[in-house]
Amino acid sequence: MDKKSLSERDICSKYITLAIVEAGWDLHTQIREEVSFTKGRIIVRGKLHTRGEQKRADYILYYKKNIPIAVIEAKDNKHSVGDGMQQALNYAETLGVPFVFSSNGDAFQFHDRTGNATKTEIEISLAEFPSPSELWQRYCVWKGIATPEAIQTVEMPYYDDGTGRTPRYYQANAINNTVEAIARGQQRVLLVMATGTGKTYTAFQIIWRLWKSGTKKRILFLADRNILVDQTKNNDFKPFGAAMTKISKRQVDKSYEIYLCLYQAVTGSEEEQNIYKQFTPDFFDLIVIDECHRGSAAEDSAWRSILTYFSNATHVGLTATPKETKEVSSINYFGDPVYSYTLKQGIEDGFLAPYKVVRIDIDKDLQGWRPSKGQLDKHGQEIEDRIYNQVDMDRTLVLEKRTELVAKKITEFLTATDPYAKTIVFCDDIDHAERMRQALVNLNPERVKESRKYIMRITGDEKEGKAELDNFINPEERYPVIATTSKLMTTGVDAQTCKLVVLDQHIKSMTEFKQMIGRGTRINEDYNKYWFTIMDFKKATELFADKDFDGEPVIIYEPKGEDSPVPPDEVVEVTLDEDGNPIAPANPDDQDPFTYDESQIHLGDDEVRQGRVKYIVGDVDVYVTSERVQYMGPDGKLITESLKDYTRQTIRKDYSSLDQFLLRWSKAERKSAILQELEQHGVLLEALAQDVGKDFDAFDLICHVAFDQPPLTRRERADQVKKRNYFTKYGEQARQVLEILLEKYADTGIENIEDIKILTLDPFKNMGTASELVSAFGGKPAYMAALAELEQNLYA
Known part of the structure; x- marks a missing residue:
């Protein structure tokens, strides 16, 4: 052979x-x-x-x-x-x-x-x-796996649920790297995985292998949101069964092996509230910290005290966004990540949803607004005489017509795309979120009539709204559709079907920005969620251009000295309890060793507003100065260009000249193969046809847009073939088949007639079976040759 x-x-x-x-x-x-x-x-x-x-x-x-x-x-x-x-x-x-x-x-x-x-x-x-x-x-x-114990740990298989589900390649990398690091004796391990990539499932498999191998016998999983603990216990961690319990604010049962715990449930300002001390310091062998970029990253936080108390245990930190500021460092505590999987990688691999950005600029944000002398706001306060711009909007100055304009643009977008697309509107504080809810309610009377829960404010202070959070993230529940919020929904909200993320919040923190974007990055093919839109009113998406947006975290941690005040524009994050309320430090010694302006403290879902005056003005007109759509390009950068420009550039990367394209087209056995290739490079001819003309052939769209050739419609090409009258050399049935193929081409394009299965559809099936029709040409090779000749005539 x-x-x-x-x-x-x-x-x-x-x-x-x-x-x-x-x-x-x-x-x-x-x-x-x-x-x-x-x-x-x-x-x-x-x-x-x-x-x-x-x-x-x-x-x-x-x-x-x-x-x-x-x-x-x-x-x-x-x-x-x-x-x-x-x-x-x-x-x-x-x-x-x-x-x-x-x-x-x-x-x-x-x-x-x-x-x-x-x-x-x-x-x-x-x-x-x-x-x-x-x-x-x-x-x-x-x-570096040298001992029999280490080898036994590493060789322990994954949990198998019998469905054939196995970790994705990057989850396997994360699991294996973590287990191997612990097998080598590493005590602090950091895993960085983008939102939506399955951190909890990854954590479960790590714990399962370490637990089953006997390497770690008693394990604590720590989170800072109740919803995260409950989701984990009921979903990914379910196989632990009777070996698992959730620690609550009462006497603890020490007979379990896997413990899930909310930070706030076991810590407090009084010593008796520190329930974790009911365990001995050596009780746990392994502690897994979810979202470790938040409270536990701060060296002097109340939450860190838990990790310090159980310092002999192995600590594994999970985060999408390692916290690296001058005050706080995840890496300083955990060390360099044993594995990182970024948003950019997730989108590139097709595991995370890409996004397009709609940037909307409002005149008063950009040009500023100054009150007239002695002007009063709606509540009779005299407005301080200065120029107010984007930084002030909804924080110190509320222009009611601006809120209405933002709500109008959101409503227009949803009406034009999908009125029931799950939408999160991030506002500056609870007051702003409530005003936005009211504006959206007034613009959507029909939808609100269908259900009062069409629009809900979901913030930490409001039980009615918080109670709807589960319904919002449940793909099977239609309502709520639109959630207005401030901080509560930035993390821990697994909103698989969220298709619109609205940013009307002044965002300086890269960590916070990444978390907000992460609300839309999940894919759910069952509900047709493949991508999402970011609607940005406050230039937040300029952070996409930041070199640190999706790169490796860089340590800029500087331990604080006694006389290191917080710069006035820094934001101080405060620990929240289960209900989103701030937890006071246990005693004055536990406070951060610097002074701060209370007006600048983020309280999770709102801010302390003492010391900050907010003016509300109802009669100032606002309008949109510019609106543009940006796509995420293949290199992960946002591109602002028309569909035609993008198509032209992309095609010319593959075919530098018209002659080169024509040669490839004429030689291709199946034209659809070329079209599929172009699709994989981002050329969507269906979208282009809507822009240029729906009656043009794919061939003409390419030649016209990429090489400036005058296009012919499919009907014009079909008519030219008819005039050549070359069908007469075939028998009657074969001629009839070719004539119908030509009509099909004129109606739907080249790809459909290239598939031999078309002979099993109307009107062919009324003429005989597919094999009988092929026999009219003298067999399949002769039929394929006749089809090739038809294509040759179409593109002559």
């Missing part, structure tokens, strides 16, 4: 798989073929979306079913042995895999990424493929 004539699949089954199995790898538990480990980036243009290409490895080899240790890229025998190596190295880097192979069926090119090999890359014969035990031994040396 000529090896060169074999397909890549044949090379895999006849040579590569055989060689791996003969080396001792189990075909069912250790070898996985054609593994798609990303979903394919979601590309959004206009109101349409498509998915880009998935990353797919020909082989991934696992040790003990849950640790990927080798990647193999296969090529057919027309390629050299090492031709797949660069592609395989790319995959290995993403998967965190040390051993990389490329093969064409003759031999293996072997690349060792551990740095421990005499030669990094060598060629080995098919018979020399290494065994599982050989690669595992080298893997353990690479990871």
